[in-house]
Amino acid sequence: MKLAFAKLLSASMLLGTAFGAVANDNFPNRPIKWVVPFTPGGAMDSMARSIGERLSQSLKQPVIIENRPGAGGTIGSSMVAKSEPDGHTMMIVSIGHAVNPALYPKLSYDPVKSFEPVSLVAIVPNVLVAGPGIKANNVTELIAAAKAQPGKMTYASAGNGTTIHLRAELFNAMAGVDILHVPYKGSAPAMTDLLGRQVDIMFDSVSSAKPHIDSGRLKALAVTTTKRSSVLPDVPTLSEAGLKGYELNGWYAVFVPAKTPRAIVDRLNAEITNAIKHPDVAKRFAQLGAEPVGSSPEELAKYLDSEMKRWPDIIRARNISAD
Numbered sequence: 001m002k003l004a005f006a007k008l009l010s011a012s013m014l015l016g017t018a019f020g021a022v023a024n025d026n027f028p029n030r031p032i033k034w035v036v037p038f039t040p041g042g043a044m045d046s047m048a049r050s051i052g053e054r055l056s057q058s059l060k061q062p063v064i065i066e067n068r069p070g071a072g073g074t075i076g077s078s079m080v081a082k083s084e085p086d087g088h089t090m091m092i093v094s095i096g097h098a099v100n101p102a103l104y105p106k107l108s109y110d111p112v113k114s115f116e117p118v119s120l121v122a123i124v125p126n127v128l129v130a131g132p133g134i135k136a137n138n139v140t141e142l143i144a145a146a147k148a149q150p151g152k153m154t155y156a157s158a159g160n161g162t163t164i165h166l167r168a169e170l171f172n173a174m175a176g177v178d179i180l181h182v183p184y185k186g187s188a189p190a191m192t193d194l195l196g197r198q199v200d201i202m203f204d205s206v207s208s209a210k211p212h213i214d215s216g217r218l219k220a221l222a223v224t225t226t227k228r229s230s231v232l233p234d235v236p237t238l239s240e241a242g243l244k245g246y247e248l249n250g251w252y253a254v255f256v257p258a259k260t261p262r263a264i265v266d267r268l269n270a271e272i273t274n275a276i277k278h279p280d281v282a283k284r285f286a287q288l289g290a291e292p293v294g295s296s297p298e299e300l301a302k303y304l305d306s307e308m309k310r311w312p313d314i315i316r317a318r319n320i321s322a323d
Contacts, residue, residue, distance in 0.1 A: 027087050027264050031062040035091040037076025039069045043205060043288050047121060047252055048092045050284040054275035072096050072161060072322055074104055081109035085116075085257040087264035092121065094252050095163050098307035102315045103161045103322040111308065115255040117300035119269045121276060122290040124250035125225040126167055126203045127232060129218040133197045139221050139241035142201070146177035154180045156190035156199040161322030164190075166311070167203040167224055167248050169318040171238075174246055183323070194218070205250070206231050206289030224248045231289045251307075252290075253300055265297055 034052055036045050045067065052063035068076030073096045083089035097111055109115075128139070136142040146153045157165040160183050172179055182199050184190040187208060194202045195217055202209075206229050212218040213232070222241040223229050226249070238246035254272055256265065273294035275281055285292050295303070314320070 027267060028059050028061040030088060031064050032059065032087070033083075033089045034063050034065050035076045035080050035089065036065055036067050037069060037073035037091065037093065038067065040067050043124065043207065043290065044092055044094060044252060046284065046288060047290065050281050051121070051272060051275045054278050054281060055271055058271050058274065072100055072103065074100055074107060074109075077111075077114075078108045080255070080257060081114035083257050085260040087256060087260055087268060090118065090254055090256045090268065092252055092254050095248075095250055095307065097253075097255075098304055099161075099163070099166065099311050099315075101308065102312040103320070112301075112304065114258050116258055116260045116265050117297045117304065118254040118256055118265055119272050119297070120293045120295040120300050120303065121252045121254060121272065122285060122288075123225060123293050124252065124288065124290045125206055125223040125229045125232075126164070126248070126250055127206050127209050127213075127223050127229070127235065128171070128201065128203055128221045128238065129194070129209050129213065130201050130221055131194045131197055131199065132217060134200050134219070136221070137219065139236075139238060139243060142221060143175045143177055143242070146175070146179050150178045151180055153177075153201070154182050154199045156194050156202040157181060157183050158187040158190055159183050159185060159323050161320060163250065164203050165320065166314070168201075169320060170246065170248060170314060171203075171243070173314065173318060174243055207287065210289070224250070229289060230291065231286070251293075251303075253295075253304070269297060 034048055036048050038044050048065055052065055056063045068079055073093060076091060080089055080091040101107060101111055130136055136145050155168045157168060164187065187204060190202060191204060193199050209218060210231060213220045220232055220235045222236050222238040223232060224238060226247045228237060276292040276294060282292060
């Protein structure tokens with residue numbers, strides 16, 4: 001009986017391996033849908049389109065970008081989770097993929113079990129900027145000013161539960177300050193009011209803030225990543241600037257539906273990691289302030305796990321909710 005079962009199991013494993021090889025040989029056999037769970041024009045959309053152009057050439061099938069925005073990216077992710085696991089539907093996500101389970105307790109999908117990880121794509125630093133009305137020239141002076149007037153200083157965000165909101169609340173918690181949250185419907189109106197002295201500080205993308213930093217209208221106090229940004233090399237990290245241990249990488253990664261054959265996952269991984277090395281893609285990433293990053297599926301899975309573990313306690317402690 002045991003021998004018969006062992007033979008059956010061995011045959012099943014061989015059949016699965018053979019299926020994966022055949023699937024890879026026939027992949028792709030039609031256009032690939034790349035779901036971007038946010039509106040066109042943002043950094044995520046731009047990255048997907050830039051990489052997608054290269055994939056269309058290397059895979060010899062069109063890669064069609066489909067924007068499915070809403071509910072912090074969960075609408076697009078839900079659609080991909082329900083798609084056929086054949087490699088012809090994939091998605092790009094950001095740090096929100098790790099945060100959303102703590103913000104949306106009734107998700108229709110599991111961020112881990114519903115998907116297969118393919119590759120990290122990029123790390124994107126945010127920069128802490130002070131508006132024209134703020135005298136502080138560094139993080140230490142900003143913290144001192146905030147402690148001198150609890151609840152008086154304000155920070156802008158792109159909305160409740162957004163990553164800009166989370167970055168600032170992590171700053172509040174680690175610095176021991178009470179800087180008041182002023183949510184906006186998107187980062188553009190938040191930046192407008194920051195420049196107009198309606199709010200005091202903001203965590204924004206490097207690409208969005210840099211023109212205002214270069215013009216002298218905003219002061220760059222620190223970046224949020226573990227390493228300095230190549231776009232703002234003279235700006236220290238928050239950890240360097242005095243808030244030891246602060247690290248919040250903005251990141252983008254690619255996933256496909258769960259049970260996609262490993263051979264197809266490996267093919268997509270190879271094609272994507274090659275694409276981000278292309279000069280045209282590297283140039284576009286640099287314009288976005290993004291640092292290209294390739295990874296194995298296993299490395300991405302481990303990274304996602306670590307990111308998901310850090311947010312629930314912070315969200316509960318700071319009473320953060322989504323719009």
